[in-house]
Amino acid sequence: MAAGCDDFVRKPYREADIFRVMAEHLGLRYLYGKEEPQVSAAPETALHPRDxxxxxxxxRAALLQAVLELDTTRxxxxxxxxxxxxxxxxxxxxxxxxxxxxxxxxALLEDNDSEPEDI
Structure with a gap:
């Protein structure tokens, strides 16, 4: 505090601690939206490599190439x-x-010959 600091937060810190200290010293007030239920990113139908x-x-080759190159547009x-x-x-x-x-x-594209596995 002698170095001119108003406060400190010790590690390991939680995100809530940081926001609390910022609110206290900067006079902030946070507005929190209603939390949406998280939807599973898993597809509704399991695919198998054989599909x-x-x-x-x-x-298949074009999709594999796009995935390998991380080309989201392609x-x-x-x-x-x-x-x-x-x-x-x-x-x-x-x-x-x-x-x-x-x-x-x-995994789906590279493994067309193996046993089916839920992905």
Whole structure:
């Protein structure tokens, strides 16, 4: 305090402690919105690698390339094409792509020959 500080917060600190100290010294008042229930990012229908094997090879390859390059725009474009061709697989892939769940997409795309596993 002799160094000119008004207060201090010891580590490890909680986020609430930081906001409390800022409110106290800066005269802040926080308005908190109603907390929305968290929706699971998991798709409603589990996909298996064998499901993606039913898609044309060029679409699988394009989606795999987009995922490997982390190209969100290209991934969305490929998923939209898949959605037009397959109304079941497409929406699930769209949800995965929108949520940037590229590890799941990668697991599905790279493992078309193995035993089914819920992803």
């Amino acid at each position: 993606l094997a039913l898609l044309p090879a060029d679409l 991934a969305q474009e490929v998923v939209e094409t898949i959605e037009r061709q397959d109304g079941v697989i497409g929406p699930v892939l769209r949800k995965l792509a929108e949520n940037l769940e590229y590890e799941r997409l990668l």
